[in-house]
Amino acid sequence: MKKLLTVTLAAVLASSSMGIATAATAQSREYRQDRHDRRDDRQERREDRREDRADRREDRREYRQHQREYARWQRAERRYNAGRYQRPSGYVSRQWAYGQRLPASYRTRAYVVHDYSRYGLRAPPRGYQYTRVNNDVVLTAVATGLITAVIAGLFN
Structure with a gap:
């Protein structure tokens, strides 16, 4: 048990x-x-x-x-009359491209496009301006003249 x-x-x-x-x-x-x-x-x-x-x-x-999308190079959709173009003295007509520097003589008031909206252009970014070169318009840096966009054939 x-x-x-x-x-x-x-x-x-x-x-x-x-x-x-x-x-x-x-x-x-x-x-x-x-x-x-x-x-x-x-x-x-x-x-x-x-x-x-x-x-x-x-x-x-x-x-x-x-x-x-400012596009570095673009063809203008429409052409405008903006008066006769006179290039700076001592310069020959040429094609400008993205990345080149526009000479200081092109960056004077005579060549800057102030009424960009009249020509169907957007407002340039701060520190940039549109400059007329021949029948084209280039978007350049104000301080350096560095070309950031080319709009070809905007003017007659």
């Missing part, structure tokens, strides 16, 4: 300790799963932020490209 009581007591103790262990294991599993879920949520939010950043970067890139 003593043996039976000892075996029963040992079985009860073993099963109760296993129950505690399985409860602790279940809690541990739940904790790990919860932690894993939170980590997945953080990772998804991080990926969303990265996608948003990439979208904004793409938008900025498109905006910059749109700003550059």
Whole structure:
């Protein structure tokens, strides 16, 4: 009888300790799963932020490209009469292109196009001006004379 009581007591103790262990294991599993879920949520939010950043970067890139659409060289859609053109003395007629520097004698008031809207031109960006050269108009930097766009054949 003593043996039976000892075996029963040992079985009860073993099963109760296993129950505690399985409860602790279940809690541990739940904790790990919860932690894993939170980590997945953080990772998804991080990926969303990265996608948003990439979208904004793409938008900025498109905006910059749109700003550059002054087109470095374009043919005028319409021709205007603006009076007789006289080039600066000592200069020969030539074609100007993007990236070249317009001499200072071309950047005087006589050659600057102030009424650009009359000729269907957009307002020049700050620090730039339209300059008439022969029958063309070039968009140049005021300070340096660097040509950023050429509109060919705007004048008769």
